[in-house]
Amino acid sequence: MIIQSTISLLLLLIQVPATALLLSRLLKGPRRYPPLEPQQPTPEMLGTVSVIVPTLNEALRISPLLAGLSRQSYEVREIIVVDSRSQDGTPDLVKAAQQKDPRFRVITDDPLPSGWVGRPWALHNGFLFTSPESEWFLGMDADIQPHPGLVASLVKTAAAEGYDLVSLSPQFILKYPGECWLQPALLMTLLYRFDPAGIHTEQPERVMANGQCFLCRRSVLAAVNGYSSASSSFCDDVTLARNIAAAGFKVGFLDGAKVLKVRMYEGAMETWKEWGRSLDLKDASDRAQVWGDLWLLSAVQGLPILILLGFLPLLPLPPLLPLRLLWGLNIFLLIIRFALLLAIAPSYDRKNARGGWLFWLSPLADPLAVLRIFLSAFRTPREWRGRNY
Template sequence: MNGIPGWTIDALALSVLALQVPMALILLARLLPSLRRPAPLPPGIPDSPPLPGSVSVIVPTLNEAERIDPCLQGLHAQGSALREVLVVDSRSQDGTPEKVWAMATRDPRFRLVTDDPLPAGWVGRPWALHYGFLKSDPASEWILGIDADTRPQPGLVERLLETAQNQGFDLITLAPQFILQHWGEGWLQPALLVTLIYRYGAAGDPAAFPERTMANGQCMLVRRSVLECMDGYTVARASFCDDVTLVRQIAAAGFKVGFWDGRHLLKVRMYTSFGETWREWGRSLDLKDATPTPQLWGDVALLVLTQGIPWITVVGLFASAGMGVAFSLTEQLLLGLNLGLIAFRFGLLAGIRGSYQDPPWTFWLSPLADPLAVLRIVLSALSRPRAWRGRTY
């Protein structure tokens, strides 16, 4: 083919095969336990009797006026286990404070708090959460961090408390149900989500080691006593993936943490286009701030070999066959492995369908975005954000 000796192509195929086989086995070993993972938490029961204990909710905000209304309404609908909602605002200029004040006139549990200027060494989100924790009512036994783009469903707080107390968790986070509307986000976002599943398993899978614990800071319930022991959110102060950093530190300290499928309890509309999904979500999904360097690049290698190159490999092999080059035994094995990885990927896509609310048709083509998604993780792992949510670091 184009003057390239057949033995050279065969040697390249053998090299790729030798790298892919062990990574494919690791992937299977990592994801097969997901077949036995717990079912999604059931929907909450509105107006159910309050459980022992009380909850302070902290919502960090910075110019969230366009998307905070569903979050405020969802929290307003929570039952009496919710003691207070502290919206910690970092001097928004778009009308966010006015929306919180309007809700506070309807529900006295809501309170607007303006955080102090960002201290040196802190990232904005963990600072807002830490500031809210310090200002929260000491009588609250639990602290629930909620992001402004989430849509809490009725009974969320009660169901979280029930699960944490019945299962003995000191911290519990939820994987939400995603709302996708634009064709671009419908194509790219599921591919980016799968990079997390390939590395850490599905929500509900227990982590064997603290450094492999997964979390979602969009909804994180933690005992006040645990945060007091950890000096609040200080351990995650400089992290752009502060949720995972905090949870792994708490797990390493010996506390019991859980990551559950909360599709019936929490919905989220994160981004609105391909470009926004690429920029905003993609730059933190490498989780380098929470991950040892050898583990980070080992996981990147797994993504490249099992999610990033199967399509490229298959297309390349068929292109060579189309030019009259017969497949060697090595190339046949390589083709079979990569077709198997692609089939596995489509099966996983069907498995995560319930994590999406009426996704656009491009959702079903998202495996074709896998090479781009993996490229985004690689680019993110090689750099550190300089700007985030309107702040420059």
């Protein structure tokens, strides 16, 4: 009995302050900016946006992006695809799109210099080639599937809300059982650590961003020397956004589930390997923040399922107050987890997924998701998108 009480008290000391911090963030949710809706441009927006797409062997998934960008209206001045010497015919697909839409052009970036990661290097090269007449720089990944009216909606929202930089969370396309179970648990590690999408975050070190759809004033990007300050970051989007926020500019992260979709990785193993190793955001955070986030995730996401499963042999519970408080707290955390799962359901396209029902069992993957963040936090990537570093 004494051992059970002592362990319960220790776990309460770990979990109670983490739960209070989590609630302080989640309670901001009702004030968040609503999800973006597709919009039509207005005449003054003519030619105000330069779109940059970094590519490296993206032939199997870039076609929906090219088609979606062609459906954007006259606010898009140019679409520059910066290719890093793809070997699969990616540039040929862009050149074919150019025959139908002259806004497309493809350039090859310079050889990757020491100290740079491939993605920020390609985006930096693209920025240098954008027209100085464009007011906005829009970075987009090759796996994005934009809806008509996306770019107009982004620009109008940024102008109306006074943002110098705004990025969007997408709707994720799921196909296979493993990813339907694992991917929502990995996404939840972000939802627990940061303010909800649509809430303006005042602290630069807590700013969140998504480089898959990343709109920035060209003048602001020029003021910070393009992507130079994020040159060695494997999460360059968050690193750059935090640097821009620290320079005094207004940065926003909004819900874009109604204006763009993304098919990121094929299956659970690729999701675990590729996405999991950038979710720790260690390149954009100091060591204390990384450790603080690991404590929070362990306390409110990783432990509840394990603790509740551990309680099963003890039922009915003995009359020990610490034990009953711990049981109640973790039931409460599990209720929060399922409520958040319901809230993020519109952020997933599971219409054609095999085993889509496993999405609702993703809380059982939470200990694995937290473990993935731990593993990533203490490892420096040596290979990314086919490149060795």
